Amino acid sequence: MATKPTFLAHRGGDHVAVAVMDAPKGTGHVVFLDGSQPLDVESNAEIPLGHKVALRDIAAGEDVIEYGVRIAIASADIKAGDYVHIHNVRSARWQNSVA
Template identity: 60%
Template sequence: MANSPGFLAHHDGDVVAVAVRDLEPGPAEGGYLRGPDSVTVQLNEAVPLGHKLALTDLAEGADVIEYGQRVGTASKQISKGDYVHVHNVRSARWQNSVA
């Protein structure tokens, strides 16, 4: 990457990455801590610093993988390049809790 990455993913196979600065819609280049050197994603919407973006399309109910681990479930269809947050993901942490 010629410039510093706009986002980082932890493992090859992660379906989300974290913005390392505020990102605007359009092409964004990022990298992996463990995996391919770089990847470019067409962002569909702005992604704030520290928030997640989708690296692949996810169907409603699909596992959200980050750090090589299941961290949540898509609560609705998520397209590659979408902002991923509480409006479209349910945390795996609370899914097995008794209400």
Template identity: 60%
Template sequence: MVDSGPPGYLIHDDADVVAVAVRDLQPGPVVGGYLRKPDPVTIELRHPVPLGHKLALTDIAAGADVIEYGQRVATATADIGQGDYVHVHNVRSARWHNSVA
């Protein structure tokens, strides 16, 4: 059954491959949406995602850029599937990427 409560996550930009949970989310279908579009988007979550953390909107290959706010924010350190929890276990911040060996 699809979650029928308030949106579970927000997508900031059309180019984003991750969204931000606006409440604690549990595995299963969750409805969210874009900040500037009225149409809802449903993702099948594969893992719990805490409030404020990211979830994958699409598959992201290891080594690929992670885009949020239309900007590169991280690099995937492992393959990430659509609906996966995106956090330090599978991404590395783009901010520190060039300054840490």
């Protein structure tokens, strides 16, 4: 019997996954839309439905990848399992791609 997913990620290599339910703190199951191998993540906090959890450590200033593309920039160090939201990322949407 398959484990019911707690989080959904789009592609293998994505740094974050989205909660498909109000996810409690603790072990959650991540499935990937591209068929990548499912994995478990130990969330460090409750993650509300539709919000993101970090699948790996992300350093402050590093790009945050979802859908295989940069969606945000970490504004603080983020540990695997952390709740990822406006308190620790900023949008990459309006960032100039030229440094």
